[in-house]
Amino acid sequence: MVDHVPFTDIHMDQETVDDVADVLESGRYVKGPVLEQFESEFAAASEVDHAVGVSNGTAALLLAMKAIGVGSGDEVLAPAHTYFATVSPVLELGATPRFVDIDPDRYTMDPALLREAIQAAEDPATIVVTHMHGQPADMDPITDVAAEYDLPVVEDAAQAHLAEYDGEMVGSIGDVGCFSFYPTKNMTVGGDGGMITTDDPAIADEARALRNHGRNEKGEHVVLGLNYRLDEIKAAVGRHQLDALPDWSAGRQRAASAYDERLMDVDWVVTPTTYGNAEHVYHHYPVQVPADKRSAFRAHLDDYGVDTGIHYERAVHEQPAVRDRVGLVDVPVAEEYCRRTVSLPMHPRLSTEEIDHVVDAIESFEVDA
Ligand SMILES: Cc1ncc(COP(=O)(O)O)c(C=O)c1O
Structure with missing residues (x-):
């Protein structure tokens, strides 16, 4: 007899708990090998060359947009129905969102309205799409219009880990993909976490620097970055969640x-x-x-x-x-x-x-x- 149906249910197995204990005992809590493993497994699962772990999905969007050059005065085409965090990084970077209505059946950006919205913009810089509720946005017509106007595409895949569109993994279709591991998402890291995916080594390098005080491989602060790193404990949890x-x-x-x-x-x-x-x-x-x-x-x-x-x-x-x-x-x-x-x-x-x-x-x- 069912008397309560919870909205969601988060599952952690004993192996995850054991791996977290190993990290705790190792004393290596940031910038370590577990994050590297998690990143390479997430890149493989998402069929991209690079995955960069960050502190949450909002940071993924902020750093991805920064890495592709969104800045003050730019306009970013965005779906009218999405979570606030698809758009707050746009405003944080001094750019302006230009909203495109959604398809009434798919609930994601309506590609039929995109061209007109780009033409109405004074300084369109980027398109961000959200794979809302886990439903992939209609990427073919969106990337066609993006190519026509030479605009990069950011995929907000915070709700759509491992979803596929036309045989391609979300997060691998546009120029850069952004994921969240917030506890209620399809997979978590046991707290806040995020991931940036891309095939472009320049975007990956820039994102890696931006998440770690703007440092390059030699330890120089080459760009103005802050701290948006993903911890080893969380990476250990994420590896098991990704597997499942x-x-x-x-x-x-x-x-x-x-x-x-x-x-x-x-x-x-x-x-x-x-x-x-x-x-x-x-x-x-x-x-x-x-x-x-x-x-x-x-x-x-x-x-x-x-x-x-x-x-x-x-x-x-x-x-x-x-x-x-x-x-x-x-x-x-x-x-x-x-x-x-x-x-x-x-x-x-x-x-x-x-x-x-x-x-x-x-x-x-x-x-x-
Ligand atoms: C569509 C979408 N974008 C961005 C985010 C932001 O992710 P986070 O909460 O990890 O910062 C979320 C989740 O909260 C989301 O659902």
Whole structure:
């Protein structure tokens, strides 16, 4: 009998704990061999030449943008629906985000609107896309337009570790990829952590310097860098999580298929769309419900012991810290989506009984009341 379905479930095995103990006993806590191993394994899994571990996903985005030269006065094309941290580094670097609305089915940057947004920009410098909820953005048309205007592409893959688009790993398609290992992500490092991925050795070198006080191999401070390093203990955790990740992604996909099937007949609930050329890794399983019923819907699920989340309450330009710095923004699809979206419990170990319980709770909600 299920009486509580948690939103997520974080798993650490004994081998991870043992490896962390080994690092603690070694006395080598930063800039050591475990991080190097984790970086080379993450690079291999993401099918890139270089991976650079950093202190969190926001730092990954900040350093990646800095490394490709985003700076004061630049404009960065960004999706209107994403986490705040896709855009805060843009503002931190003195650049301005120019928001592109999302595709109503994929919930990622709408490629059909990108060219027009670039043409409207005075000084477009870069495109940043987010593989939102674990769904790869529609990269082919985005990289085509980027090539036409000679703009680099940053992939925010914080929610999409090991997702694939057209046979390519996310984080390997644009010029640089950025990942987060925040505890609730598809994999964690047992705390905050992040990774930058790229095939470009110059970007990798610059990112390595920027995370470590701007130092080069000889120890000279050649650029103005701060400290954004990833610790050895966290790298030890990350190695085990990465190892388990393909199985965990399959578990998330199984849970998503079960939700898809069971919710097919609930006509007031919109479930995520899947695409033949993309492998969704379901960081979230977001459904859309009528905006005016969302609070009641969540309260009803809560009464059934079903935890839910909202990703996110507002489109990014509606956040106070962004709103006053971007002027008028016309992104109706993202705004409407943010009012309708609710994320259901999602993790690799979600059982059939738990999914049945969530769906029973949804079916018993009186949407017309
Ligand atoms: C899409 C997206 N970008 C960036 C971040 C920032 O990552 P972090 O929390 O590790 O700084 C997150 C997660 O929080 C995210 O979901």
